[in-house]
Amino acid sequence: MLIGDVAQRSGVSARMLRHYDSLGLVRPTGRTNAGYREYSSEDIQRIFHIESLRCLGLSLREVSRALDDPGFTPSELVDDLIRQTRERITAETELLTRLRRIDAVEPAGWEDVLQIVALLQALGSKSAGKRQRAALSSADDAPMPVEALVEAALNETDPNVAGALRWALARSGDDGLALLAEGLGSPAAEVRKRAIQSIVEIPNGQATALLKDALTHPDIVVGRYAALALGTRGIAEAVPTLIDMVIEGTNDVDAADALSALASRPALTDQIATGLVDRLTHGSVEPPARRRLTQALADIPGTIASRALADLTHDEDRTIALTATYILGIRNAQ
Incomplete structure (x- = not known):
């Protein structure tokens, strides 16, 4: 079978088949009298094997080892591919979250986009000072996804930064209340505590309604924070x-x-x-x-x-x- 027919049947371009040939990955068994590559059924089967392994994320070098090395065992390579795939999924998920949060703010121009990105990066900084400055600046005219503020508030361990984040959320009104309410259902006691502390500082009717519900929360700490806040209201x-x-x-x-x-x-x-x-x-x-x-x-x-x-x-x-x-x-x- 000539290279054009193989390309049509396998879905692999003629250019890629020539590349495989140059690498020694799959060489056509024969040649026609005119010198054209001629592939046997075994060659075509090998091409399908190559494509199957490539779809798992193997490099061409790894594919060659898998097909030609009799002592090759797939377990270690598959484990490594699983790790790489998980890392890639994590990175892509983080990117998707960042893009979604930028989109939620509806930036008017690229300056807004760059400002949001800078604030998001600052909120994720290892420096408590940078995180605190980001929280305080988010309460000004700078656009900031409320979802990012809530996530930061629920995970912040530094008391000064946590206070700044709660202040910023209070200034944002009731936009973050639904997400904070989800935080009350977290399996982590510290997250539940940070959620109720943030709700307490939001002075509106929706927050008061959440606090009333929190009085009967299974976590007694949540109920106590709610009671103290409701008492002042x-x-x-x-x-x-x-x-x-x-x-x-x-x-x-x-x-x-x-x-x-x-x-x-x-x-x-x-x-x-x-x-x-x-x-x-x-x-x-x-x-x-x-x-x-x-x-x-x-x-x-x-x-x-x-x-x-x-x-x-x-x-x-x-x-x-x-x-x-x-x-x-x-x-x-x-």
Whole structure:
């Protein structure tokens, strides 16, 4: 079979077949009387073998070894090809992500594109200072994909850079909230914590709705951050979690401050006072927790809190009795 027929049947160009011949990879078995290359069926079969191995990513040199070296074993080469392919896929995926993020910003011109690329590179820098400057500049007029900010915020370990990223996200409005909500579902506790910390700093209704949902999150740390933030926003749903925090002694001072802020609203005063008193009288609450609950009553206005404090002046726990007496003295003097 002449070279043109082989090229048509195999899909390999005549030029490539001549290249194979020059490399000694596949030489036609014969020649016609006119000197043209003439391929046998075995030659054509070898061409198909070559193309099959090339489609796996083998170089022509590796193909030659695979076909001609009797001692050649494919396992090591295949493992290497798998590694190279994974590296290539990773690189291509990163490129695709970068392009998609640039496209999402809808750059007006190449200057915007170059600026976005520079910011993305800075966010991925090993230098904390560069990452922080990138976060701060992204909050200005510089275009920046919110997705990149969220990814950086969820993975940042430096506290200063993390603060700058949360500030930038807060300035971006609710664009990143859906991605931050996904972060709350991460299997990594640190990522969940960074997600809720970022949501807390976004002061809008959608963020508040996410925080309400987070109160019942399986991760208790997420629920506590949500409760403290909701307390400052005057949301009554946070009260039970805040009281639990006082009892458990976890950020209990902040929780008591949040309860105090909520109790300044007349509609919530009695609810909060009753909640604290109910837990104080519960037999399973340990003495240290009862003391913290007593202290929390100090800044809760109203008659329910005052009557409870009066009763506590006679408590068997001397520390509680003295604390209640002191608090009542201050309240009566006001």
